[in-house]
Amino acid sequence: MKYRYILLGAVCSLLLSCATTGPGGRKSFIAIPTSQEVAIGKGMADEVAKTEKKLPDPAWQSYVNDVGQKIVNVCDRKDISYTFTVIESDQINAFAAPGGYVYFYTGLLRMMDNEAEMAAVMAHEISHVVARHSIKRLQAAMGASLAYQLVFGDQGGQAMQAAVGIGMGLLFADYSRQDEREADKFGIYYMQQAGYDPNAAITMFEKLAAASGDHQANIFESLSSSHPETAERIANAKQEIAAEGTLPPGLVLGRSRYIEMRNRLPVPSKTTGK
Ligand SMILES: [Zn+2]
Numbered sequence: 001m002k003y004r005y006i007l008l009g010a011v012c013s014l015l016l017s018c019a020t021t022g023p024g025g026r027k028s029f030i031a032i033p034t035s036q037e038v039a040i041g042k043g044m045a046d047e048v049a050k051t052e053k054k055l056p057d058p059a060w061q062s063y064v065n066d067v068g069q070k071i072v073n074v075c076d077r078k079d080i081s082y083t084f085t086v087i088e089s090d091q092i093n094a095f096a097a098p099g100g101y102v103y104f105y106t107g108l109l110r111m112m113d114n115e116a117e118m119a120a121v122m123a124h125e126i127s128h129v130v131a132r133h134s135i136k137r138l139q140a141a142m143g144a145s146l147a148y149q150l151v152f153g154d155q156g157g158q159a160m161q162a163a164v165g166i167g168m169g170l171l172f173a174d175y176s177r178q179d180e181r182e183a184d185k186f187g188i189y190y191m192q193q194a195g196y197d198p199n200a201a202i203t204m205f206e207k208l209a210a211a212s213g214d215h216q217a218n219i220f221e222s223l224s225s226s227h228p229e230t231a232e233r234i235a236n237a238k239q240e241i242a243a244e245g246t247l248p249p250g251l252v253l254g255r256s257r258y259i260e261m262r263n264r265l266p267v268p269s270k271t272t273g274k
Helices: 002-021 034-051 058-074 106-111 115-130 133-152 155-170 177-193 199-212 227-243 255-262
Strands: 083-087 094-097 101-105
Touching: 034 083, 034 094, 034 101, 034 133, 034 155, 058 083, 058 115, 058 177, 058 255, 083 106, 094 115, 101 106, 101 115, 115 133, 115 177, 115 199, 115 255, 133 155, 133 177, 177 199, 177 227, 199 227
Parallel strands: 083 101
Antiparallel strands: 094 101
């Protein structure tokens, strides 16, 4: 167990150093520093605030933050502050913008049956932030010239504005399968470290697979669009959990407190056709 932890730490720090310094000799690679990653994330959060409706329930906003901070406490990236927001929308989705801005849609929250399932999605999204997947993806989409301007000479904030625009366009784009596998792997580890039963990740994936069978759009970063992919995620998650050996005692699902919160969610505004 200890060895696994060290290994995970090593993989994580390798990821981080790759992401921040870039592979040596690749001139096209410009690492966007954390301060600018956070600024881009803030810019995107401002855009999201303009277009999406924040759920007007302080108890839910505080609940999602409580669960989020539990995962943050055990995660490998604490150089930023994380923000958690519930959006009132029937979309079955969640996403993380660069810099630690994490969002949940009520459509997804309604599908969950316990707090550990929310922690599973939360830990997956936080893992994308920890491994800087979203900023890496954004940097690749920006291209070298814009990234260069952003880092070394942003005239009048134009490059920042462009970066935010590109980031918004990528919000629901797929991550690479490799990044998804990493987020799943770290996510399962983090949720367990935070005291949640990691088997909830499996029930969550199964629900997403069932929902994607109904051809609904925008399902959890549009991840579960194909069944083989979801089947692979479930198999990997089972393998991850099995590799942990006997799970430590006291891991929770948090069913009753979740159901209590779920009962506060507004009724769906419409039944999604198609
Ligand atoms: Zn993901």
